[in-house]
Amino acid sequence: MYLLDGICKVFNGRTIAVRELDLKIRRGEWVALIGPSGAGKTTLFRLLNFTIPPTSGTLLFDGLDNRHLSGRRLREVRRRIGTIYQQHNLVPRLQVVHNVLSGRLGTWPVWQAVRSLIRPVEVDLAADALRQVGIADKLYERTETLSGGQQQRVAIARLLVQDPEVILADEPVSSVDPALAAGIVKLLIELSQTYHKTLLMNLHSVDLALAYFPRVIGLKDGMISFDLPTAAVTDEHLTALYAGSQTEVAGEEIFSRAERSFARSCQPRLTN
Numbered sequence: 001m002y003l004l005d006g007i008c009k010v011f012n013g014r015t016i017a018v019r020e021l022d023l024k025i026r027r028g029e030w031v032a033l034i035g036p037s038g039a040g041k042t043t044l045f046r047l048l049n050f051t052i053p054p055t056s057g058t059l060l061f062d063g064l065d066n067r068h069l070s071g072r073r074l075r076e077v078r079r080r081i082g083t084i085y086q087q088h089n090l091v092p093r094l095q096v097v098h099n100v101l102s103g104r105l106g107t108w109p110v111w112q113a114v115r116s117l118i119r120p121v122e123v124d125l126a127a128d129a130l131r132q133v134g135i136a137d138k139l140y141e142r143t144e145t146l147s148g149g150q151q152q153r154v155a156i157a158r159l160l161v162q163d164p165e166v167i168l169a170d171e172p173v174s175s176v177d178p179a180l181a182a183g184i185v186k187l188l189i190e191l192s193q194t195y196h197k198t199l200l201m202n203l204h205s206v207d208l209a210l211a212y213f214p215r216v217i218g219l220k221d222g223m224i225s226f227d228l229p230t231a232a233v234t235d236e237h238l239t240a241l242y243a244g245s246q247t248e249v250a251g252e253e254i255f256s257r258a259e260r261s262f263a264r265s266c267q268p269r270l271t272n
Helices: 041-048 071-080 094-102 110-118 123-132 148-162 178-193 206-212 235-242 257-271
Strands: 002-011 014-026 030-034 057-059 081-085 166-170 199-203 213-219 223-229
Touching: 002 041, 014 041, 014 223, 030 041, 030 206, 041 166, 041 199, 071 081, 081 148, 094 123, 094 148, 123 148, 148 178, 166 178, 178 199, 178 206, 213 235, 223 235
Parallel strands: 030 199, 030 213, 081 166, 166 199
Antiparallel strands: 002 014, 002 057, 213 223
16 A cells, blocks of 8 residues: 655755655554654655655555656545544534535535535535434534534544545544543544555554554654554553654754754755
C-alpha cells in the first residue's frame, strides 16, 4: 500500500520535519503512530495524503510514485485516501447532512455540489453513515449544536461516504473527553475491519495505541525510534521515545546547526 524509502521533508531550507525515513504499510493494516509533540507525525500524515511532497526520497502509494502524479491522476489518488483531523474541519452553521455529504465532493460534478447545498442529494447515503457512527438522529441538526464527540462522529461519517481505501486519523480524539476517546478509536477500528480499510492513527495517548493496535511506530525528531508489534513495545522503548523531546515551533521541529547542514544536503535531490 505505502512504501517510503529515504523520505526527507525540509521546510524553509533548514527546518527538518522528517529525515531519511523508511516505512512500509501493507494493505489492511492498522498502525498507531506515537511520539512527543514536534516529532513529525502530522508532517508524515501530510506526506501520506499527498498534501505536501517530500523534499527527497521515494514515496509510493499502491505502486504509484508521487513524483509522477499531478493533475487528474493526483486527484484520483487523493480520493483513495481519507483523513480525519483533530479540528474536525466541519462547517459549523451547516446542517449535519451537508457536512457528511461533503465527503462526496471529489466525485460530484460542480453542478451537483451546488444543487446539494440547496437541497441535499444522496440523503440516504448520509443517513446510513450517521447510523453506523451512532448519531442517526442528528441528520438535520446544525453541526455547531453538537458536542465535540458528536462532531468527530460527523467527520467519521463524512469519511464513510467518501469510501477511501486508506484512513489517516491525525489525533482524532485529542479534542474530545477522555471518556469518549476509546469509543471513537474503537469505532474507527471496527469500521476499518468491516470495510477492509487500511488505518493509520496518530495518537498522543500511548495507552490507546497499545490497547487497540497490533503495530506501533514511535517517531522522534523526524525519525523512526521503533516499529514493533504491540506486544514487543517495552517501557524502555517508551522512555527513550519521550525523553528530551525537541522544541516544537508551529508544528515543525527546530534542530541544531549540524542538522541544518543535513537539511541542505536534502535539497539537491529535489531534481531526481
